[in-house]
Amino acid sequence: MATNVREPDDRQTTISRILHQRNSNLVSELLDIQNYAMNVGKAHKWVQNPLCLRFRRSSPRTFQGVRNRNLEQRFVALSWTWDPSTHESDKVGNYWVEHSHTGEVVGVKVRNCIIDRATKYLLFTGFDIFWIDRICINQDDQEEKQEAMNSMDLIYKHANKSVALLSTPIRSQSELCILVRLVSGEFAFSTGGHCKLSQSVSWTTMKKAMQVLRRITKDSWWTRAWTLQEEYVAGVKMDILLPLGPGVGSIPGSGDIPGEYCVSATHFRTQATIFLEACLGCTNILKQQANRSWTRYKTLCLKTRNVVAKYNIILAEPMSARIHADVGRRNITRPWDSLAIIANSCGYGVRLDGKALLQRKQSLSLSLLTQYLLNGEITCSDWHAKGFLDFSVDRLLQKATLASWKLPDISRQLTFLKHCRFGPVEIYESxxxxxxxxxxxxxxxxxxxxxxxxxxxxxxxxxxxxxxxxxxxxxxxxxxxxxxxxxxxxxxxxxxxxxxxxxxxxxxxxxxxxxxxxxxxxxxxxxxxxxxxxxxxxxxxxxxxxxxxxxxxxxxxxxxxxxxxxxxxxxxxxxxxxxxxxxxxxxxxxxxxxxxxxxxxxxxxxxxxxx
Incomplete structure (x- = not known):
């Protein structure tokens, strides 16, 4: 979905400055943007009959293009980054797609290494149908691309499995052992809402585990806004694949896919977050270390946690505001795609016509704010008096939400917060x-x-x-x-x-x-x-x-x-x-x-x- 046209992006600009630049006021802008709202039913029409690919063991390099009407056929959704990393070859041309309705055979314009790994995953999970955006969305049809963007949540929500193809390799057998032990919960545990290190974990082991996590989370997959949405919507159905480097063999707990370490994305995030939270609170070990050494590793720990953090462990604020902020921190080729990404991630029933708003030279920040309100998100009152308009849109949403409100005493508070929204909303001057x-x-x-x-x-x-x-x-x-x-x-x-x-x-x-x-x-x-x-x-x-x-x-x-x-x-x-x-x-x-x-x-x- 990339384009060479540079789109205006004012997400880092304060709302008050945006309004000053536009010589306007907040209410007038919100009312204007509201006119470009569309119901999610219209946005989701594309997903009623999307193209998927069938993997045939008898002809493993030629996929059959099939229509998956209403997503009724079992399939796997791929999550990957379009640009090759330094660990990957950019070569293409080893795979083809045969379209059922025309019999036409065309080359696959996706890196060979991506398809190689995807087919290995299909073989070992028993699926034969998969979906990948670059092939299954007509990249030459701008209208289809726009409709598809607003349907990504349904693709990853209804996929039977999703797989994230990271490119950062596990370099040694010891790195793999550290990772497997960490993910198995051997290094840290959570009790009574607190994360603690296991007594057997030494400072040396702790440092090694931090370094492995930091290297993995610097993979470009963790930096893209679209992949954030794909993982969040897929939830427990997404697996992560990490390639094993030369000479690294699989061990118990690393999965059964040759040359790959396979782990549930949700489980990986959970155990990594518990470990990193425990590291930040391990005062007993810290007293044994030099302050300079710990300061360096504490910074590393915080940076890694910001990437991999599991929301239900670290958050007390509504996820919608956090998702806005996380999408804003990630790389995105077209900033206005963030409207669809956030709507997909938050399950919004009302979307905005980003293409029309972009043509009108509207503000992206104000459009994000309008979409937030139209979907019933609750904010406190009187933003101007509280100085919230002097923040960027992401910061405004974090400050104006009900984070400090006393909510019911329930165990799954973040799940509850997702439902704390008004029903149908219209914006008026008052x-x-x-x-x-x-x-x-x-x-x-x-x-x-x-x-x-x-x-x-x-x-x-x-x-x-x-x-x-x-x-x-x-x-x-x-x-x-x-x-x-x-x-x-x-x-x-x-x-x-x-x-x-x-x-x-x-x-x-x-x-x-x-x-x-x-x-x-x-x-x-x-x-x-x-x-x-x-x-x-x-x-x-x-x-x-x-x-x-x-x-x-x-x-x-x-x-x-x-x-x-x-x-x-x-x-x-x-x-x-x-x-x-x-x-x-x-x-x-x-x-x-x-x-x-x-x-x-x-x-x-x-x-x-x-x-």
């Missing part, structure tokens, strides 16, 4: 407009749970209740207490419990399960709860306020959308405090935990003064 429910929390309406006399819950029961919270004694006891003064809320809570016990699911039921588990823990700890009322005074939700919010009147905006029902990539849910002002609703302000008893069918359009 803010972002979306649909939801506005709850009032009255200052004199509270539920005290400290009097509950319930048995202690052991760890096994806790794990069971986390998966099936509707079976808990806590919710049943809360229902009985609510019947005294909050009969309607009690009925709604009982309806939820009985529905889930009967095996029923509905729009929002999965989100309710997460919130119910959070509510159970609040009851176990004797928290004070608050009741939420809709504008017509009907009660319908139970909130878990922070200590400072027990007494004051509050308003909470909530919304939820089914990804399937609304043709979006993800289910979405929001529960955030807002402030009711004379000129509108100000927010979001902060996340408010609680069980939203989602039996309302009508949601109301509300404009939030976000920016």
């Amino acid at each position: 803010g972002v407009r979306t649909s939801g429910l506005l709850w009032e929390l009255k200052s004199d309406d509270r539920i005290r749970t400290s009097t509950f006399d319930l048995p202690k819950v052991d760890e096994i029961t806790r794990m069971h209740l986390q998966k099936s919270p509707w079976k808990s004694m806590e919710l049943y006891a809360l229902t009985l207490q609510l019947q005294r003064n909050h009969h309607e809320v009690a009925l709604r809570l009982e309806r939820y419990i009985q529905g889930r016990r009967s095996g029923h699911t509905w729009t929002g039921s999965g989100y309710m399960d997460l919130m119910a588990w959070d509510l159970i823990q609040a009851v176990q700890q004797g928290y004070v709860l608050r009741i939420g009322y809709l504008k017509n005074t009907r009660a319908g939700s139970i909130f878990i306020p922070e200590l400072k919010d027990i007494w004051r009147p509050m308003h909470v905006f909530s919304t939820w959308y089914s990804g399937q029902m609304h043709e979006y990539q993800l289910d979405k849910y929001v529960s955030t405090e807002v402030s009711i002002k004379a000129d509108g609703v100000l927010g979001p302000l902060k996340w408010v935990r609680g069980l939203l008893l989602l039996h309302e069918t009508v949601m109301y359009s509300i404009t939030l003064k976000s920016f």
